[in-house]
Amino acid sequence: MSQFFQIHPDNPQPRLIKQACEMIRRGGLVVYPTDSGYAVGCHIGDKTAMERIRRLRQLDADHNFTLVCRDLSELSVYARVNNAVFRLIKAHTPGPYTFILPATKEVPRRLQHAKRKTIGLRIPTHNIALALLAELDEPLMSSTLILPGESQVMTEADDIVDAIGKQVELIIDGGACSAEPTTVVAFTEDMPEVIRVGQGNPQSFESA
Numbered sequence: 001m002s003q004f005f006q007i008h009p010d011n012p013q014p015r016l017i018k019q020a021c022e023m024i025r026r027g028g029l030v031v032y033p034t035d036s037g038y039a040v041g042c043h044i045g046d047k048t049a050m051e052r053i054r055r056l057r058q059l060d061a062d063h064n065f066t067l068v069c070r071d072l073s074e075l076s077v078y079a080r081v082n083n084a085v086f087r088l089i090k091a092h093t094p095g096p097y098t099f100i101l102p103a104t105k106e107v108p109r110r111l112q113h114a115k116r117k118t119i120g121l122r123i124p125t126h127n128i129a130l131a132l133l134a135e136l137d138e139p140l141m142s143s144t145l146i147l148p149g150e151s152q153v154m155t156e157a158d159d160i161v162d163a164i165g166k167q168v169e170l171i172i173d174g175g176a177c178s179a180e181p182t183t184v185v186a187f188t189e190d191m192p193e194v195i196r197v198g199q200g201n202p203q204s205f206e207s208a
Helices: 014-025 049-055 072-078 081-088 128-138 157-164
Strands: 003-006 030-034 039-043 066-067 097-102 118-122 140-143 170-173 182-189 190-195
Touching: 003 014, 014 039, 014 128, 014 170, 030 128, 030 157, 039 049, 049 140, 066 081, 072 081, 072 118, 097 140, 128 140, 140 157
Parallel strands: 003 170, 030 170, 066 118, 097 182
Antiparallel strands: 030 039, 039 140, 066 140, 097 118, 182 190
16 A cells, blocks of 8 residues: 655645655655646656556557656756747746657657657646655656546545555645646647647647
């Protein structure tokens, strides 16, 4: 059975955040809240943990994993963007957007889209997610927690315990999350393409 931490959504307890990050560094899967539902994350360099997420969600090779980052300072390390794309992303972060971008060589090949060599990047606003990222001091390899056969992101920690409590090392209860996922915008050809309309307003990207 996984561990269960109740962490305050406005003032995350540093002790619990540190313990959660220690689990991530040891190869654990951690379910944590974001501003657009719960996500499941693992260490960016852990191939075994990533494959566990793939099995948990029954993902195929075409799925874009997402690197959840604390700010834009990490963007250029993991993605190739020109100045115009950077300005557009900067104007919409942090927030409920996931950006699909060409990956740099710093991104392990297993995290990239198998054919397009892209990676998802996102900067959340949720305090617990940001606290985890600050303690880790690197991005968190993540996937939105949508279980096989379902179309909605999971939003309640108790439901997550019932569904996958034996398949992850830690579930962080940060209260109920929004049920609306991120808006996904791809910049694979420098021009934006809205792949999924979610919580973030897509208008700026549709007219860019």
